[in-house]
Amino acid sequence: MDGSLKNIRSQTETELKGFLKEHGHPEFRYKQISHWLWQKSVKDFRAMKNLGAKLIELLEAHWFIDGIKENTRQISEDGTVKFRFELYDGAMIESVLIPVAEKKRFTVCVSSQVGCSLNCSFCATGKMKRMRNLSPGEIVDQVFEVNKACLEIYDAPLTNIVYMGMGEPLLNYKNVSSSIDIISSPEGLHMSSKRITISTAGIAKMIKKLADDHVKCNLALSLHASTEDKRSEIMPINDQNDLSSLMEALQYYYQKTKNRISYEYIAFDGFNDGIEDAMALEKLCKKFPVRINIIEYNPVMGVSFEKAPVDRIDAFAKYLVERGIMVTVRRSRGKDIDAACGQLANKA
Numbered sequence: 406m407d408g409s410l411k412n413i414r415s416q417t418e419t420e421l422k423g424f425l426k427e428h429g430h431p432e433f434r435y436k437q438i439s440h441w442l443w444q445k446s447v448k449d450f451r452a453m454k455n456l457g458a459k460l461i462e463l464l465e466a467h468w469f470i471d472g473i474k475e476n477t478r479q480i481s482e483d484g485t486v487k488f489r490f491e492l493y494d495g496a497m498i499e500s501v502l503i504p505v506a507e508k509k510r511f512t513v514c515v516s517s518q519v520g521c522s523l524n525c526s527f528c529a530t531g532k533m534k535r536m537r538n539l540s541p542g543e544i545v546d547q548v549f550e551v552n553k554a555c556l557e558i559y560d561a562p563l564t565n566i567v568y569m570g571m572g573e574p575l576l577n578y579k580n581v582s583s584s585i586d587i588i589s590s591p592e593g594l595h596m597s598s599k600r601i602t603i604s605t606a607g608i609a610k611m612i613k614k615l616a617d618d619h620v621k622c623n624l625a626l627s628l629h630a631s632t633e634d635k636r637s638e639i640m641p642i643n644d645q646n647d648l649s650s651l652m653e654a655l656q657y658y659y660q661k662t663k664n665r666i667s668y669e670y671i672a673f674d675g676f677n678d679g680i681e682d683a684m685a686l687e688k689l690c691k692k693f694p695v696r697i698n699i700i701e702y703n704p705v706m707g708v709s710f711e712k713a714p715v716d717r718i719d720a721f722a723k724y725l726v727e728r729g730i731m732v733t734v735r736r737s738r739g740k741d742i743d744a745a746c747g748q749l750a751n752k753a
């Protein structure tokens with residue numbers, strides 16, 4: 406590929422409209438180009454049939470279209486599907502389709518970076534170094550491709566999108582928020598923003614920015630421990646973004662958006678699954694409405710944590726429910742194919 410070409414799917418609407426104007430093309434061409442790029446997901450300007458030869462040549466002379474290619478697909482015995490996608494530069498990422506057919510809920514868990522820099526001790530992705538951010542197009546393509554697969558396999562479209570795959574979405578803020586715009590806009594994939602959730606390890610400043618920028622999505626915090634010491638032990642990011650700064654940021658987010666916040670809480674045997682942990686967690690549920698998702702832990706090679714026993718998880722959940730807190734216990738999905746929470750690491 407000619408190194409001087411720029412990625413057309415990383416351009417903003419204003420930039421692309423400006424480019425068309427500068428080269429004497431009418432503004433309606435922007436809509437046509439967007440339609441081909443996002444709704445049809447074409448990867449070759451020559452497939453954009455209604456643009457005319459002159460405009461196609463102009464686009465080819467200035468831009469390239471990045472894209473992802475399915476490399477491997479693994480299907481779990483519980484119906485979860487893990488996809489590995491190859492990016493235009495050869496890097497690999499993973500996305501997971503999690504079907505709950507009886508509830509007609511089909512969720513895709515998308516990646517936002519190649520690898521991750523945050524090094525959470527229980528996570529396989531954290532063991533890979535962060536190589537780069539994904540472009541908006543590479544994020545949207547995961548939704549497009551997995552939606553296609555969902556229609557083929559389950560005869561139903563995706564209903565939910567969660568940014569909880571490889572990488573920390575708020576450290577790729579600009580591209581993640583543009584991808585949300587494209588996924589939810591009528592010119593893009595036209596999916597409801599109410600069904601989109603960003604799950605963050607907790608970057609206080611960026612949580613406030615999400616609220617200030619009115620990014621249309623739900624927010625989940627990967628909490629996983631309810632005291633400063635325990636959280637810092639498993640999530641190094643807690644040293645710069647401690648629980649008190651996160652609580653302040655979340656309160657700010659709630660005041661601005663009025664969106665209920667979710668806490669993701671992986672239960673580790675003997676580490677964070679005791680009643681004293683539930684009591685500490687209860688204190689973090691007082692300032693704004695919260696839903697807690699307790700997640701079964703899945704073994705990751707080289708990590709010494711074990712899965713919490715079901716009776717301890719149930720007692721933990723019961724303590725919180727009895728105090729009026731919304732709690733869901735999520736049984737692990739796709740663990741036989743390393744597709745469960747914390748297991749994504751480009752491993753076949």
Ligand code: SF4
Nearest residue numbers: 521524525528531572
């Ligand atoms: S849990 Fe999320 S933030 Fe932590 S290392 Fe894994 S991918 Fe990164």
